[in-house]
Amino acid sequence: MNNLEKFLNDKLLPISEKLQKNKILAALMEGFIRTSPITLGIALITIIGNFPVPGWTQFLTKIGIFQHVEAITNGATGVFSLYVVYSLAFSYAKQLKTNERNASLISLASFIMLMPQSVTTTVMKSGHATSQAIGALKLDYLGGQGLFIGMILALVITRLYAALSKKNLMIKLPESVPPMVTQSLSPVFVVTIIFVLVFIVRVLFGLTPSGTIFQFFVDAINAPLNSLVASPLSIILIMELLAIFWFFGIHNAVLQGPLGAVSMTMIVGNITAFQHGQKLPYLLPSVIYMGMYAAGFMGLVTFVMIRSKSTKMKQLGKLAFIPSLFNISEPIMFGMPIILNPLFFLPQVFTQLIAGFVTWGLTTTILPISLNPTMSLLPWTTPTFVKMPFSGGLNYTILMVICMAIGILMWYPFIKVADNKEYRLEMELAKKEQTETAAEKEAEAVTE
Numbered sequence: 001m002n003n004l005e006k007f008l009n010d011k012l013l014p015i016s017e018k019l020q021k022n023k024i025l026a027a028l029m030e031g032f033i034r035t036s037p038i039t040l041g042i043a044l045i046t047i048i049g050n051f052p053v054p055g056w057t058q059f060l061t062k063i064g065i066f067q068h069v070e071a072i073t074n075g076a077t078g079v080f081s082l083y084v085v086y087s088l089a090f091s092y093a094k095q096l097k098t099n100e101r102n103a104s105l106i107s108l109a110s111f112i113m114l115m116p117q118s119v120t121t122t123v124m125k126s127g128h129a130t131s132q133a134i135g136a137l138k139l140d141y142l143g144g145q146g147l148f149i150g151m152i153l154a155l156v157i158t159r160l161y162a163a164l165s166k167k168n169l170m171i172k173l174p175e176s177v178p179p180m181v182t183q184s185l186s187p188v189f190v191v192t193i194i195f196v197l198v199f200i201v202r203v204l205f206g207l208t209p210s211g212t213i214f215q216f217f218v219d220a221i222n223a224p225l226n227s228l229v230a231s232p233l234s235i236i237l238i239m240e241l242l243a244i245f246w247f248f249g250i251h252n253a254v255l256q257g258p259l260g261a262v263s264m265t266m267i268v269g270n271i272t273a274f275q276h277g278q279k280l281p282y283l284l285p286s287v288i289y290m291g292m293y294a295a296g297f298m299g300l301v302t303f304v305m306i307r308s309k310s311t312k313m314k315q316l317g318k319l320a321f322i323p324s325l326f327n328i329s330e331p332i333m334f335g336m337p338i339i340l341n342p343l344f345f346l347p348q349v350f351t352q353l354i355a356g357f358v359t360w361g362l363t364t365t366i367l368p369i370s371l372n373p374t375m376s377l378l379p380w381t382t383p384t385f386v387k388m389p390f391s392g393g394l395n396y397t398i399l400m401v402i403c404m405a406i407g408i409l410m411w412y413p414f415i416k417v418a419d420n421k422e423y424r425l426e427m428e429l430a431k432k433e434q435t436e437t438a439a440e441k442e443a444e445a446v447t448e
Contacts, residue, residue, distance in 0.1 A: 008417045016343040017421075023095040024155060025340060028249075031088030031154075032337040036316075038083055039330040042076035043323035045069060052326070052382035077330065078139050081146040085111045089154040098162040102187055107157040110198045111150055114205075115141050116212050141214045144253030149214055151249050157194060164190040221245075221255065230265045235285045236356040238262065239292045240349075247348045249339050263289075270373035280371060284360070287369050287399070290391070291359030292352040294403040295410075297384050298324040298332045304408065304415050310422035313415070326381040336418075343418055351410040355403045362402070367395050 019025055049060065049069030060066035086104045093103035119136040140146070165187065201213065210216035238259055242252050252259075266282040266289075273280050280286070302324045305317025320331040338344045363369050375391040384404075388397045 008413055013343065013417055013421065016341075019342045024092065025342075027088060027092035027095050027155070028151070028340045029337055030091040030094075031084065032334040032339055034087040034091065035080070035083050036331060036335040038076050038080070039328075039334055040319050040323070042073060043320075043326075043328050043331060045072050046077075046328060047323065047326045047381060049073065050326075050379050050381040052379045052386065054378075057379065074139060077143065079142040080144070080330075081142055081150040082108065082111070084147060085150040085154045088151060089158045092155055092158045093162065096158065096162040098158075098165055099187070102191075103158040103161045106161055106191055106194060107154045110157050110194065111146075111153050112137070113195070113198050114149075114153070114202050114213050115146070116214075140253070141212075144251030145218060146214055148248070148250040149217055157198075160194055160197070161187070161190060164193060221250075230262050230269075230282050230285050232285050232288050232360055234262060235289050236292070236353065236360075239289065239356060240353050243296065243352050244349055246333065247339060247345060267373065267376050270371070270376075274373050280373065283369065283371055284363060286371060286373065286376070287363050287392075287396070288356050288359045290387075291399060291403040292356045294384050294388075294400045295355030295407040296352045297327075297404060297407060298329040301332055301407075301411050301415065304412055305419075308415070308419040308422075310419050310426055312422050312426070313419045325383050327383070328381070344414055347410045347414050351407055354410070355406045358406060359399060359403060362399060367399050369396050369399065371396065 049066060050057065057066060060069065086108050089104040089107035090100045093100040115137055117135060117137070118133040119138055120131055120133050123130060123132045141149075205211070205213040205216055208216055210219050238255065242255060242259070245255070246252065266286050269282050270280045270286060298320070302317045302321040305313045306321060308314045308317065316332075316335050320335060323331050333339055336344070338348055369392050371392045372390065375387055378387065384400070388400045392399075
């Protein structure tokens with residue numbers, strides 16, 4: 001382990017630090033970190049609203065509370081792409097030394113302009129159900145499915161704003177005009193050019209079968225995967241793609257089509273066979289899925305972080321630990337951040353892949369599994385360690401523990417390297433502050 005840490009410190013960390021000096025990557029990391037209060041703040045309400053107790057959600061619905069839980073969570077994570085667009089544009093504008101607020105607002109406006117502005121719903125007219133388009137924005141694109149497009153758009157619009165602002169396109173106002181008014185009115189021509197370009201992009205994507213840039217992106221990713229069947233290799237492929245896409249900021253919601261189709265095939269097929277006392281048709285793919293899921297359990301990462309030396313890592317680990325136990329990973333993904341952080345590319349991409357093949361090998365050789373597929377119907381917030389003993393008995397629990405151990409072994413050295421780096425920065429900052437304080441006291445003494 002020490003040799004691995006030395007290799008990471010000597011070889012990988014310098015590369016990571018060099019990449020992080022890139023303005024785009026630096027802006028991405030800062031932008032994601034700035035959204036941490038939202039992902040951490042909403043975690044408690046998300047857990048309460050989806051507490052893993054049978055009938056809990058139905059109870060909250062019956063007493064009229066669940067609709068308010070949904071409203072609060074939708075206001076945070078359901079429109080999370082909006083916050084990312086604004087935060088990322090602000091951070092990138094700061095890197096480019098241009099007006100942060102203008103760039104952020106223009107990016108946010110452009111993001112909404114590219115969205116479909118109506119939703120088709122069923123309404124009752126004269127006792128008959130009919131389809132009708134109503135003016136609305138889809139939460140799908142405001143949330144996970146719009147995250148990647150939002151990131152790209154924030155970077156492009158901010159870069160465009162910064163470039164055009166240097167082309168003598170800004171309106172010159174007298175010095176007597178208040179700065180706030182000048183900053184608001186001077187970029188009118190620049191903003192007009194940007195919005196015209198956004199209009200052209202919207203029209204062009206409107207000519208495609210997808211209709212919008214958002215749906216075009218979703219269709220492009222889903223098309224090669226829609227024909228996948230529920231097999232061990234398919235599960236490994238989908239889960240690995242989820243890990244890779246998540247690293248690049250593409251939310252799992254983008255793959256809900258093929259993933260949902262495959263997972264529902266496995267769940268329904270297994271439960272039907274289980275109820276009739278038959279052999280489960282999708283036993284191996286289901287176990288591989290759970291093994292890869294266990295290896296990617298973010299609670300393991302936060303547990304390691306709590307034991308860190310640096311204040312940042314330790315505090316973030318403590319704050320994110322409870323949410324991660326209930327499978328809420330956003331505080332860690334955006335708070336570290338793991339997304340687009342070169343140092344965490346290897347564990348994020350390869351941990352679940354290794355666990356998938358290890359699960360496959362052990363299940364077909366020395367650890368035969370008997371599975372209770374009805375456990376897959378538990379709420380998504382059910383902690384992994386709670387599901388284990390009820391899902392498949394001793395062998396299944398042993399297998400999941402092995403997969404979790406793989407997760408810890410994969411993540412530990414990288415978190416240790418990141419922790420050492422943060423600790424050094426904190427010590428340097430503390431030393432600098434002590435020096436400045438001592439200098440101030442010395443100056444005061446001389447003055448007296």
